[in-house]
Amino acid sequence: GDSVTQMEGPVTLSEEAFLTINCTYTATGYPSLFWYVQYPGEGLQLLLKATKADDKGSNKGFEATYRKETTSFHLEKGSVQVSDSAVYFCALSDHQGAQKLVFGQGTRLTINP
Amino acid sequence: GAVVSQHPSWVICKSGTSVKIECRSLDFQATTMFWYRQFPKQSLMLMATSNEGSKATYEQGVEKDKFLINHASLTLSTLTVTSAHPEDSSFYICSALLDKGEAFFGQGTRLTVV
Numbered sequence: 001g002d003s004v005t006q007m008e009g010p011v012t013l014s015e016e017a018f019l020t021i022n023c024t025y026t027a028t029g030y031p032s033l034f035w036y037v038q039y040p041g042e043g044l045q046l047l048l049k050a051t052k053a054d055d056k057g058s059n060k061g062f063e064a065t066y067r068k069e070t071t072s073f074h075l076e077k078g079s080v081q082v083s084d085s086a087v088y089f090c091a092l093s094d095h096q097g098a099q100k101l102v103f104g105q106g107t108r109l110t111i112n113p
Numbered sequence: 114g115a116v117v118s119q120h121p122s123w124v125i126c127k128s129g130t131s132v133k134i135e136c137r138s139l140d141f142q143a144t145t146m147f148w149y150r151q152f153p154k155q156s157l158m159l160m161a162t163s164n165e166g167s168k169a170t171y172e173q174g175v176e177k178d179k180f181l182i183n184h185a186s187l188t189l190s191t192l193t194v195t196s197a198h199p200e201d202s203s204f205y206i207c208s209a210l211l212d213k214g215e216a217f218f219g220q221g222t223r224l225t226v227v
Contacts, residue, residue, distance in 0.1 A: 036218075
Protein backbone atom coordinates (compact mmCIF):
# COMPACT_ATOMS: atom_id res chain seq x y z
CA GLY A 1 0.00 0.00 0.00
CA ASP A 2 0.90 3.67 -0.06
CA SER A 3 3.49 4.84 2.44
CA VAL A 4 5.49 7.89 3.46
CA THR A 5 8.95 7.91 4.99
CA GLN A 6 10.39 10.95 6.73
CA MET A 7 13.82 11.59 8.10
CA GLU A 8 13.98 10.70 11.76
CA GLY A 9 14.19 13.42 14.29
CA PRO A 10 14.56 15.19 16.46
CA VAL A 11 16.25 17.94 14.50
CA THR A 12 17.84 20.81 16.38
CA LEU A 13 19.10 23.91 14.60
CA SER A 14 20.19 27.40 15.45
CA GLU A 15 18.12 30.38 14.40
CA GLU A 16 18.72 31.46 10.77
CA ALA A 17 20.06 28.04 9.79
CA PHE A 18 18.96 26.28 6.60
CA LEU A 19 16.42 23.51 7.08
CA THR A 20 15.79 20.38 5.08
CA ILE A 21 13.44 17.61 6.19
CA ASN A 22 13.49 14.70 3.78
CA CYS A 23 10.32 12.92 2.71
CA THR A 24 9.93 10.09 0.22
CA TYR A 25 6.81 8.23 -0.71
CA THR A 26 5.53 5.05 -2.29
CA ALA A 27 2.25 5.16 -4.15
CA THR A 28 0.62 3.22 -6.94
CA GLY A 29 -1.07 6.21 -8.55
CA TYR A 30 -0.42 9.93 -8.73
CA PRO A 31 -0.91 11.20 -5.21
CA SER A 32 -1.21 14.70 -3.88
CA LEU A 33 1.53 15.54 -1.38
CA PHE A 34 1.30 17.61 1.77
CA TRP A 35 3.31 18.97 4.65
CA TYR A 36 1.46 19.50 7.92
CA VAL A 37 2.81 21.24 11.01
CA GLN A 38 1.77 20.68 14.61
CA TYR A 39 2.70 23.39 17.07
CA PRO A 40 2.76 22.48 20.77
CA GLY A 41 -0.73 21.95 22.12
CA GLU A 42 -2.42 22.50 18.77
CA GLY A 43 -3.89 20.39 15.98
CA LEU A 44 -2.22 19.69 12.67
CA GLN A 45 -2.27 22.57 10.21
CA LEU A 46 -1.70 22.35 6.50
CA LEU A 47 1.61 24.03 5.70
CA LEU A 48 1.79 23.48 1.96
CA LYS A 49 0.79 21.05 -0.75
CA ALA A 50 1.46 19.99 -4.32
CA THR A 51 -0.94 18.07 -6.49
CA LYS A 52 1.17 17.06 -9.50
CA ALA A 53 4.73 16.41 -10.54
CA ASP A 54 7.08 19.43 -10.53
CA ASP A 55 4.61 21.54 -8.58
CA LYS A 56 6.19 23.60 -5.82
CA GLY A 57 4.22 24.27 -2.68
CA SER A 58 5.23 27.22 -0.54
CA ASN A 59 4.05 28.98 2.59
CA LYS A 60 5.64 31.00 5.43
CA GLY A 61 9.07 30.70 3.80
CA PHE A 62 8.84 26.91 3.52
CA GLU A 63 9.01 25.20 0.15
CA ALA A 64 8.69 21.66 -1.19
CA THR A 65 8.79 20.40 -4.77
CA TYR A 66 6.94 17.32 -5.96
CA ARG A 67 9.64 15.16 -7.58
CA LYS A 68 8.08 12.18 -9.32
CA GLU A 69 11.40 10.81 -10.57
CA THR A 70 12.77 10.53 -7.05
CA THR A 71 9.36 10.10 -5.35
CA SER A 72 10.31 12.86 -2.94
CA PHE A 73 8.79 15.97 -1.40
CA HIS A 74 11.53 17.43 0.78
CA LEU A 75 10.69 20.42 2.97
CA GLU A 76 13.12 23.35 2.96
CA LYS A 77 13.43 26.76 4.55
CA GLY A 78 16.30 29.13 4.03
CA SER A 79 16.38 30.73 7.47
CA VAL A 80 14.50 29.18 10.37
CA GLN A 81 13.13 31.02 13.37
CA VAL A 82 12.46 29.94 16.93
CA SER A 83 8.74 30.08 16.12
CA ASP A 84 9.23 27.28 13.56
CA SER A 85 9.78 24.81 16.39
CA ALA A 86 7.09 22.16 15.89
CA VAL A 87 6.48 18.65 14.60
CA TYR A 88 6.31 18.36 10.81
CA PHE A 89 4.41 15.61 9.02
CA CYS A 90 4.71 14.66 5.38
CA ALA A 91 1.58 13.06 3.94
CA LEU A 92 0.03 11.87 0.72
CA SER A 93 -3.47 11.42 -0.55
CA ASP A 94 -4.38 9.16 -3.40
CA HIS A 95 -7.34 11.36 -4.29
CA GLN A 96 -7.48 14.91 -5.47
CA GLY A 97 -7.58 17.03 -2.35
CA ALA A 98 -6.97 15.84 1.19
CA GLN A 99 -9.19 12.86 1.66
CA LYS A 100 -7.64 9.70 3.04
CA LEU A 101 -4.23 10.82 4.17
CA VAL A 102 -1.22 8.58 4.74
CA PHE A 103 1.29 10.20 7.09
CA GLY A 104 4.97 9.90 7.71
CA GLN A 105 6.10 9.45 11.29
CA GLY A 106 6.69 13.13 11.91
CA THR A 107 9.89 15.06 12.55
CA ARG A 108 10.28 17.17 15.66
CA LEU A 109 12.14 20.40 14.93
CA THR A 110 13.63 22.58 17.65
CA ILE A 111 15.16 25.93 16.83
CA ASN A 112 17.46 27.48 19.41
CA PRO A 113 17.98 31.26 19.61
CA GLY B 114 -9.17 29.03 8.31
CA ALA B 115 -11.79 26.52 9.33
CA VAL B 116 -11.76 25.34 12.95
CA VAL B 117 -12.19 21.83 14.28
CA SER B 118 -12.54 21.31 18.00
CA GLN B 119 -12.03 18.09 19.90
CA HIS B 120 -13.25 17.44 23.40
CA PRO B 121 -11.87 16.50 25.80
CA SER B 122 -8.21 17.33 25.28
CA TRP B 123 -7.23 14.62 27.68
CA VAL B 124 -9.04 11.97 29.66
CA ILE B 125 -8.11 9.33 32.19
CA CYS B 126 -10.48 6.43 32.67
CA LYS B 127 -10.57 3.12 34.48
CA SER B 128 -10.11 -0.11 32.62
CA GLY B 129 -13.45 -1.52 31.49
CA THR B 130 -15.24 1.80 31.16
CA SER B 131 -16.19 3.59 27.96
CA VAL B 132 -15.00 6.99 26.83
CA LYS B 133 -16.57 9.31 24.26
CA ILE B 134 -14.53 11.82 22.27
CA GLU B 135 -16.25 14.58 20.32
CA CYS B 136 -15.09 16.22 17.12
CA ARG B 137 -16.87 19.37 16.01
CA SER B 138 -16.46 21.54 12.95
CA LEU B 139 -17.16 24.97 14.37
CA ASP B 140 -17.64 27.14 11.31
CA PHE B 141 -18.33 24.76 8.46
CA GLN B 142 -20.32 21.65 7.69
CA ALA B 143 -18.45 18.43 7.13
CA THR B 144 -20.06 15.41 5.54
CA THR B 145 -16.83 13.50 6.04
CA MET B 146 -14.66 13.29 9.12
CA PHE B 147 -11.70 11.06 9.85
CA TRP B 148 -10.42 9.52 13.06
CA TYR B 149 -6.71 8.83 13.56
CA ARG B 150 -4.68 7.24 16.29
CA GLN B 151 -1.13 8.22 17.08
CA PHE B 152 1.29 6.20 19.19
CA PRO B 153 4.30 7.89 20.77
CA LYS B 154 6.94 8.83 18.21
CA GLN B 155 4.90 7.21 15.48
CA SER B 156 2.77 8.36 12.63
CA LEU B 157 -0.95 9.03 12.55
CA MET B 158 -2.81 5.89 11.58
CA LEU B 159 -6.22 6.26 10.00
CA MET B 160 -8.81 4.33 12.00
CA ALA B 161 -12.02 5.12 10.17
CA THR B 162 -13.84 7.46 7.85
CA SER B 163 -17.01 8.91 9.30
CA ASN B 164 -19.78 9.94 6.92
CA GLU B 165 -22.77 11.95 8.06
CA GLY B 166 -25.92 9.89 8.10
CA SER B 167 -24.29 6.57 7.28
CA LYS B 168 -22.09 3.94 8.83
CA ALA B 169 -18.43 4.63 9.30
CA THR B 170 -15.87 2.88 7.13
CA TYR B 171 -13.19 1.23 9.24
CA GLU B 172 -9.63 0.53 8.20
CA GLN B 173 -8.34 -3.00 8.22
CA GLY B 174 -7.50 -4.20 11.70
CA VAL B 175 -9.67 -1.65 13.52
CA GLU B 176 -12.41 -3.24 15.62
CA LYS B 177 -15.69 -1.52 14.82
CA ASP B 178 -17.31 -2.83 17.99
CA LYS B 179 -14.46 -1.45 20.03
CA PHE B 180 -14.33 1.97 18.45
CA LEU B 181 -17.88 3.16 17.85
CA ILE B 182 -18.22 6.13 15.51
CA ASN B 183 -21.33 8.23 15.15
CA HIS B 184 -21.69 11.12 12.73
CA ALA B 185 -25.21 12.27 13.50
CA SER B 186 -24.92 15.82 12.19
CA LEU B 187 -22.88 17.80 9.70
CA THR B 188 -20.83 19.35 12.50
CA LEU B 189 -20.32 16.53 14.97
CA SER B 190 -18.70 13.13 14.94
CA THR B 191 -18.06 11.08 18.07
CA LEU B 192 -15.66 8.25 18.78
CA THR B 193 -16.52 5.98 21.70
CA VAL B 194 -13.85 3.65 22.99
CA THR B 195 -15.83 0.86 24.58
CA SER B 196 -14.59 -1.27 27.47
CA ALA B 197 -11.28 0.54 27.36
CA HIS B 198 -8.07 -1.22 28.34
CA PRO B 199 -4.55 0.10 28.91
CA GLU B 200 -3.53 -0.84 25.37
CA ASP B 201 -6.13 1.64 24.09
CA SER B 202 -4.17 4.47 25.67
CA SER B 203 -3.14 6.72 22.83
CA PHE B 204 -3.54 10.08 21.17
CA TYR B 205 -6.70 10.28 19.07
CA ILE B 206 -7.05 12.96 16.39
CA CYS B 207 -9.98 13.83 14.18
CA SER B 208 -10.14 15.80 10.98
CA ALA B 209 -13.04 17.25 9.05
CA LEU B 210 -13.11 17.58 5.30
CA LEU B 211 -14.10 20.92 3.83
CA ASP B 212 -16.01 20.78 0.57
CA LYS B 213 -13.06 21.95 -1.50
CA GLY B 214 -11.06 19.01 -0.28
CA GLU B 215 -8.85 20.36 2.48
CA ALA B 216 -8.86 18.56 5.81
CA PHE B 217 -8.78 20.48 9.09
CA PHE B 218 -7.60 18.80 12.25
CA GLY B 219 -8.67 18.90 15.86
CA GLN B 220 -6.07 19.38 18.56
CA GLY B 221 -6.25 15.75 19.60
CA THR B 222 -7.35 13.84 22.69
CA ARG B 223 -4.91 12.01 24.91
CA LEU B 224 -6.57 8.95 26.41
CA THR B 225 -4.98 7.17 29.35
CA VAL B 226 -6.60 3.98 30.60
CA VAL B 227 -5.54 2.91 34.09
